[in-house]
Amino acid sequence: MRWGAAGTEEGWTEWANNDAVGEMIEDVVQILRDFKALMTNKESRADHELGMAVFQDEHFKNIVGMASHDEDIKAMGGMLMKLGRHFRTLKQW
Numbered sequence: 001m002r003w004g005a006a007g008t009e010e011g012w013t014e015w016a017n018n019d020a021v022g023e024m025i026e027d028v029v030q031i032l033r034d035f036k037a038l039m040t041n042k043e044s045r046a047d048h049e050l051g052m053a054v055f056q057d058e059h060f061k062n063i064v065g066m067a068s069h070d071e072d073i074k075a076m077g078g079m080l081m082k083l084g085r086h087f088r089t090l091k092q093w
Contacts, residue, residue: 005014038044054060064079073079 005012007013067073068079071079071082073082
């Protein structure tokens, strides 16, 4: 994309190639359309519902309860921070 900025006698001016800006806008619109198609897709919705069902699973709740008790975690944010620290430690090995 061709763009620039410069000082002139009238003051500061900035410019951009309109063709390149138009192509960028078209690309963003296409990304939005693709994202909307993905979100409204029946398979995506079913996959999301299955993923959310994991949180209602008795075994998952049991594992989270044991981990929060063992690690003295009060909220999900704290659990994520501790997991991040554990993963960084493992990465250094």
